[in-house]
Amino acid sequence: MTDQAVDTSGPAGTTGTEGPDTVAPPRFFGRARELKELRADIERAGLDTMAGRRSGRARVLLIAGRPGSGRTALAEELSRRLLDTGDYPDGVLRARLGEPGGAPVPGERAARELLGRLDVAGPPGADEDELTEMVREALAVRRAVLLLDDAADAAQVDPLLPDNPDCLVVATAQGPLTGIPGVRPCTLGGLDAASAVQLLAREIGDVRVTVDPLTAETLAEECGGLPAALVMVAGLLADRPTASVADVTKQLRELPEDTELPTGARPLARAFRLVHDSLAPTPARILRLLALAPAGLADAHTASALAGCSVSAARTTLDDFVRLGLLRGDGAAEPQYEVPGCLAPMLRALLEERDRPAEIQLARARLLERTVRLLQSCRAVTDPEGSPSRRKLAGLPRSLRFPHPEAAADWLRRRRPALLASAAVAVEDGELDTLARRLVAALVRALAVHEGTEAAAPDLYGLHGLVLAVAERRELPRERAAALLNLADLDAGTGRTREALVRYRAALDAGRAAKDPYATGRAMESIGGAHAELGDYQRASDWYGRALAQRLTQGERADEARLYGRLGTVHTYAGRYGEALRNWRAAAAGYRRLGDLPAQARALSEIARVQEYAGRPQESLQTCREAVEWARRAEDVRLQAALELRLADTLDRLGDPAAAGLHRGAAERLLGEESVAYEIRSAATEN
Structure with missing residues (x-):
């Protein structure tokens, strides 16, 4: 602790x-x-x-x-x-x-x-x-x-x-x-008597100590010299300016000791019980409910949701707890409070002793629901004005709205440890799985929009693992497939391709169990990509082919064109240029039907590349010129310039340096004074 x-x-x-x-x-x-x-x-x-x-x-x-x-x-x-x-x-x-x-x-x-x-x-x-x-x-x-x-x-x-x-x-x-x-x-033991009395004097003033110094020393002894106990008792005295040190010392001494605790832990437990029992019923209940605060971190919304009171009343109560030494505040404009680790077990024990299980569960549910709504608001504030999410956001209470995206991002950054802990606790609890799934989904979206998926990837990995745990516990194959795909993507992105392959296969099984065509198609395509990354082009083309067959039956033209391109890429790597050309031509035709001119130009560029690999430079030259024309029509200046440079390289190899120079000059004019070698990415790498 x-x-x-x-x-x-x-x-x-x-x-x-x-x-x-x-x-x-x-x-x-x-x-x-x-x-x-x-x-x-x-x-x-x-x-x-x-x-x-x-x-x-x-x-x-x-x-x-x-x-x-x-x-x-x-x-x-x-x-x-x-x-x-x-x-x-x-x-x-x-x-x-x-x-x-x-x-x-x-x-x-x-x-x-x-x-x-x-x-x-x-x-x-x-x-x-x-x-x-x-x-x-x-x-x-x-x-x-x-x-x-x-x-x-x-x-x-x-x-x-x-x-x-x-x-x-x-x-x-x-x-x-x-x-x-x-x-x-x-x-460490307790503070020495002089330091303990000095601490009391700092909190309650010198006068109340100097009028009865021996009683102040007795109070320090009753607290065992433990700083945490002294701070709480001093906070109680400060909150009661008419009470004498002797009165509080007497009350503390009369409290029964918990004989089940070690002797050294009893002074802290008695001081805590004295302060808790001095509170009015509502603040005392709020204090006990803070045992449910994730990672021991709370803000006004946390206390408000747990106790079912207003945010302003909750903040006032939390500030009172800081003065009593029961919490620590960070001093921010929108403060976050921390439950001292030495008090957390006593709070939980008191909560279970004084409050009914149904009330505790209801408080947990209120906290999760409030957190979900805050996260939804945190994400929605980044959407354009007038969008459906912003209109929905405007209907929320003012306390749940963020004035601008920067305020939402700051809240997310400060509350991040508590939010991650809240998700983990909710999933581990297992009794509020629906709320837990909503919480994780809202947190994933908020992190992605404010930090980007790459920067938030470590946290997203853990969150997708939580989703997987809930899906397996509740036997939800669709959610299991989605979680496995997300985890596998993160594995693949960090070079753990074999681990990703195992998860993609498990996602395929889950997708089939859920009869989810999107999950199965996505899994098959990803399995193909993993095999391609491992250099197993035969298996890669097999899995891409399975994914393509499914897309063809569903009439998903954009996915069909992309998969033709992926097949063209792996056939090129394997040296099967005839198969590669057939697939790249099918990809180009698909993009032409879709009206995606830049993608069509890139596909033609890949056809030219394969033709050159196959020893057909004249055909490659003609195809590359066609690709330049489509890039011009698409008004993609950088792509057009890159294709001009490819034409120049091909002409150099054909022994025509003068024509090559003309194309290089055209590329330089397109890019202004910049001479950038723009690498054309294969359509196989585009999603």
Whole structure:
């Protein structure tokens, strides 16, 4: 569980890479001894150095402590002070290794988080080993601090350790990281009495502490010196200016202890229960429902949907929770709030204890429905004015509309971790599959329109995997075929052609089971493309032929022409020029019937290429001239210029340099002063 103690770290640390020129950090209380030990441990000789050789890996510092002890805050403060020294000019990179509920974050996700902050693109579908290796390679040439927050064990940390002694790793965990050599944990208990009282005074004012300093010390002892507990109790006192420190101390002392918890965890649990029980029924219910916030991240819409209240009322309540130390806000104009990891398990336990399962399920459904509508709005705002989607958007409540595409893109970027987590949780839950499918579909469309499919490919890969999981669980062959095709396309795009081929075949089976002609035709064509990529032109032509036969029965002329072109391409690669010419001529005829002049010109250009390969240069010359004429009619200047250059090359080979020069001059005139060798792409590569 991530332990982000508000008292010692102030607002949540900046995501991404933090440089030494960031704003001054908030006041930090206590931990002077621990900071001194950690700084000394950086210089301490490791086992490799003692043996006479410099270590080839980064030094690892471990800060161990219970949830609420301020271990993350101490790690952040240490990192800030290290940046001030100038020894780590590449800043701080932070990755969270624990979910709010306590489960370990998958290594693949943690590695992608770090790669994103290093501005390195991780290929979609890559496994954990490949991604962690990319992290190590990127850090091998940097001098940075790597902060790994809330590690469950050494197996999470070890794959991310840079093979670079100029980097430093600061990890936080509940216990030792057995298996990583040379690591001595800096174990945290509670704050010392003076620092604890200073923290209380900061939150409630010096006067209320100085009038009864002994009671303030007693209150700190009742909180076990745990910063998270102190912040909550101080928030309660600040919210009740007429209450004395003695009153709150008495209330806290009278609360029964949960004997099932470890002794060290009981002060935090009692402080949380005291603050929760002090809330009015509606805010208390909203607080409990935040246990359902995906990835522990919430905004006003999240709380509004969960509780069924207005967005403005939800935002006011969330701001109140920040003042009480129950949440952390990011200070943005449209703030996002984080449930501290040390409180998340207690929130969930209290939710299950106080609220009925049917109410919890209804809150989940409301949250998913609200998220779907926001994502639909996020995508629709990019459509032209007057379009059906924009007219539909205008009918939504103002709180669900974005004023312009930039605002929608900013919301999507900030809420992205929560949105991805929401999709994963919805699919894993399995009880709201219809809403889950709508959520994933809306998220895919929003990411594609705002970021582009290539940039969003890693996230899209995971989302299509979620769709596949739902389709298989619900036995939906049509959706299964679509998910498999999307995943296979992403595999093919990153060079995993054999893996893509397996998925294309599975998609074909699913498409046949669903009696979906589009899915089966698309799968057969894609299988042909995969075989062509692998150099198996015989199988490629066979599968293209099957796909073509299906298109011919359905009268899909554009698809027919494209498939004739694909067949022409693989026959050309295989050296079967007669078959290639027949198919390219059929493609050209198909494009002519469709009135697609640029595609017809490209098909004629490919015919000329094949004729030249077949040793028929005069025919190639004539066909290329015909292609130039069609490109001129299509007013495709770049294509016309490219064909003029091809004519020039053919004439050179035929021994007519003067005519070749004329055609090169024509190409240069078409392109102005630019002389660009425009490569004609085969119609086989066009979709």
